[in-house]
Amino acid sequence: MSAPIVLAEFRDPDTLVEAARRARAAGLKGLDAYTPFAVEGLSDALALEAPRLRPAMLGAAALGAGFVYLMCWYSGVIDYPLNLGARPLHAWPVFLVLAFEAGILAATFTGIAGFFIGTGLPRLNHPVFAARDFDRASQDRFFLSVSDEAADAERLRALLDGLGPISIRAVQP
Amino acid sequence: MRPLPWLRAHAGHSAMAGGAAALLLAVWALLAPARAPLAGWLVGLVFWIGIALGALGLLAVRALTGGKWAGSLRPALGPAAASLPFFLLACLPLLFGLHALYPWAADPGVVPVEDIPRLYLNADGFALRTLLALAGWSVLGWWLLRRPGAVAGGLGLAFHLVALTLISVDWMLSLEPRFFSTAFGLATFLMQLLAALAWAAVLRPEREGDDPGRAGDLAGLLYSAALGSLYLGFAQFLVSWYGNLPEKAAWFLKREEWGWIWLQALALGLAAALPLGAMLLGRVRRSPAALARLGPPVLLGVAAHQAWIVAPAVGPWALPAAALGLVAVGGLWVGLTYGPVAARLEAKHGQA
Numbered sequence: 172m173s174a175p176i177v178l179a180e181f182r183d184p185d186t187l188v189e190a191a192r193r194a195r196a197a198g199l200k201g202l203d204a205y206t207p208f209a210v211e212g213l214s215d216a217l218a219l220e221a222p223r224l225r226p227a228m229l230g231a232a233a234l235g236a237g238f239v240y241l242m243c244w245y246s247g248v249i250d251y252p253l254n255l256g257a258r259p260l261h262a263w264p265v266f267l268v269l270a271f272e273a274g275i276l277a278a279t280f281t282g283i284a285g286f287f288i289g290t291g292l293p294r295l296n297h298p299v300f301a302a303r304d305f306d307r308a309s310q311d312r313f314f315l316s317v318s319d320e321a322a323d324a325e326r327l328r329a330l331l332d333g334l335g336p337i338s339i340r341a342v343q344p
Numbered sequence: 345m346r347p348l349p350w351l352r353a354h355a356g357h358s359a360m361a362g363g364a365a366a367l368l369l370a371v372w373a374l375l376a377p378a379r380a381p382l383a384g385w386l387v388g389l390v391f392w393i394g395i396a397l398g399a400l401g402l403l404a405v406r407a408l409t410g411g412k413w414a415g416s417l418r419p420a421l422g423p424a425a426a427s428l429p430f431f432l433l434a435c436l437p438l439l440f441g442l443h444a445l446y447p448w449a450a451d452p453g454v455v456p457v458e459d460i461p462r463l464y465l466n467a468d469g470f471a472l473r474t475l476l477a478l479a480g481w482s483v484l485g486w487w488l489l490r491r492p493g494a495v496a497g498g499l500g501l502a503f504h505l506v507a508l509t510l511i512s513v514d515w516m517l518s519l520e521p522r523f524f525s526t527a528f529g530l531a532t533f534l535m536q537l538l539a540a541l542a543w544a545a546v547l548r549p550e551r552e553g554d555d556p557g558r559a560g561d562l563a564g565l566l567y568s569a570a571l572g573s574l575y576l577g578f579a580q581f582l583v584s585w586y587g588n589l590p591e592k593a594a595w596f597l598k599r600e601e602w603g604w605i606w607l608q609a610l611a612l613g614l615a616a617a618l619p620l621g622a623m624l625l626g627r628v629r630r631s632p633a634a635l636a637r638l639g640p641p642v643l644l645g646v647a648a649h650q651a652w653i654v655a656p657a658v659g660p661w662a663l664p665a666a667a668l669g670l671v672a673v674g675g676l677w678v679g680l681t682y683g684p685v686a687a688r689l690e691a692k693h694g695q696a
Contacts, residue, residue: 228626256588264582 174201177327178302179315180337184210187313190331191216192318197330201318205299224285228278235277240270254309298342312337345545347636348419348682355683362675365668378444383519383658384665385437386445386508390523390654391517391539391647393431396677398540399424400481401504401533403488406621407497413561418444419549421540422689425485427681432478434673438515439471445658448521455521456591467522470514477507489689498502502688508533516650519657523595525584531576538569538615539646546639548632563629566619577649601657607663608652615645 172304181187187204188231194219202217206212243266247253252260287293299305308314316328324341331339351358366385373381384579399421406413442449449470484500507531510540525531533588545562584592597609618639628634647670 226546258586264578264585266580267578 172330174318174320175297176327176342177317177322177324177339178305179317179327179331179339180304181313181315181334182311182337182339184213184313186334186336187315188212190334190336193330193334194327199317199319199330200324201316203316203318205305205314205316207309207311210313211271221291222233222289224282224289227285229283231281232274232278236270236274239273240266243269302340302342304338327332348549348686351547351678351682352686357679359679359683360675362672362677362679365675369665369668369672372668375440378441379658380661380665382437382441382445383662384667384669385672386515386669387443387647387651387654387662387666388669388671389434389438390650391670392673392677393428393434394536394539394646394650395543396424396428396431396485396540396681397481397504397508398536398538398543400428400485400488400599401501401537402540403492403499404484404500404504407488407492408494408501409497413565417541417544417549417562419686420544420547422489423681423686424540424543426489426689427677427685428478428485429482430677430680432475432482432533434676435474435478439474442467442470446518449519460521462605465518467516470518473510473514477511480507494506505529505533508536514651519654520595520598522591525580525581525592527576527580527583531573531580534569534573534576535649536645538566538573539643541566541569542619542639542642542646545635546638546643552675557634558616559632561629562632562635563623566638566642567623570616570619574612574620599652601656602660604652604656607648609656611645611649611652613645614641615649618642618645650688 179190181190184206187206188210188217191202191204200203204213204217206213244261247262247266248260254260281300299314303323304312305314324339328339369381369385379486394550402417404423438445444450447454448465449467452466452475455461455465473659480503484496484503487496488500512529512532516532517523517525541562559674581596584596599605622634622638624627627639647666648695651663655666
């Protein structure tokens with residue numbers, strides 16, 4: 172049984188960031204936000220964990236680049252050595268370019284796959300979708316969501332006093 | 345004290361140090377063969393005009409695209425772009441020393457094709473192109489600072505790329521006229537953007553209360569400029585390596601001999617590996633102080649790369665001369681640019 176979700180709706184990103192700061196200062200857990208675009212400073216205000224995507228992408232880039240470099244080296248030096256105008260078989264300047272491109276490609280694929288997995292994409296529904304007007308989170312509204320046993324709509328309303336949220340409501344999990 | 349006011353306060357000292365170094369180079373040129381001190385002056389000229397032209401390029405891009413990123417860099421970039429007329433004077437040693445520095449000026453026979461010295465690569469053509477390009481850049485800097493707009497930016501960039509291709513080949517590559525690389529102008533353009541951005545990072549022109557995202561913008565620009573100039577620099581090597589033509593190979597082989605390859609290794613480490621590695625970390629990208637600490641090694645790396653292009657053509661004595669040349673042109677340019685020019689710009693445009 173997970174905690175109920177309380178949503179607070181705002182008109183502008185700065186108020187949302189301020190609201191997130193207050194909620195965090197009040198010790199509320201399970202904070203998240205839904206916005207139409209990336210908001211500067213929001214992940215700091217929410218104290219979200221640093222995503223583990225970057226190290227994964229870096230690792231994938233190293234693996235992809237290393238693999239392609241080895242493949243070039245194997246085909247050029249061992250499998251099919253061919254003397255082209257006395258150039259060395261281990262033609263590193265050329266291999267480097269391919270390895271670099273392969274590294275970027277591997278990092279990109281890892282990033283896309285990691286993004287899908289990290290955002291839980293195979294999941295088709297989420298309780299917050301049931302909230303009225305929630306589709307405006309992808310247009311012009313900014314939502315703070317709190318999923319904490321200790322939080323209900325009344326407490327959140329008191330906490331956000333003065334920030335003028337458009338609405339505050341609980342969503343059944 | 346923040347870097348910009350500090351430079352303003354020490355403009356006189358800077359100019360004096362530059363003048364002293366210039367005097368040393370002049371004495372050297374009078375007492376001994378003038379080729380090494382002239383090459384040193386050339387390295388200084390290429391490095392510092394690189395910052396000014398990089399600033400010009402950034403202002404032109406900004407005039408075309410708009411965006412907040414350049415706004416906070418303006419106190420650093422504006423005076424640099426406005427200072428371009430200075431180089432009309434600073435290029436004079438090059439023009440007067442043409443016959444000592446450039447082998448094709450003394451003996452047109454070193455150029456492989458007979459018509460090239462007759463029609464293009466001769467003393468008059470060199471002087472004409474240099475003066476025209478510098479005059480054009482000076483006008484462009486004035487225009488972009490006074491009335492930035494899409495027309496100034498677009499025409500400016502078109503003129504800039506053509507002029508830079510001609511001038512970078514004239515000044516640097518024609519030291520050894522048998523080597524040619526078509527990407528050299530573009531590579532120089534990117535390296536100048538890198539130098540100007542690193543310079544702006546060092547000067548920390550941002551003000552209290554500036555949006556903290558600006559550091560991230562600067563880091564992104566620095567990253568792409570470093571990656572871009574690394575890419576184009578490497579592409580030139582790769583094309584020569586793969587083409588395997590004797591003249592092109594000879595240019596690179598000369599730059600592998602003795603310690604020259606270590607000079608380039610230093611340049612790669614400081615201007616490419618270090619910034620590209622350090623800026624992978626988010627806390628470096630978001631901190632103006634960390635970017636300011638990255639600036640000096642990047643600038644040193646750019647200077648080392650330019651010395652690596654120029655000095656091997658002349659010989660090992662060009663290296664100490666290059667150090668003197670960097671101080672000479674730099675002292676004079678910084679003193680002028682961040683003293684009177686910056687003060688004048690500020691008076692005209694307010695806190696720009």
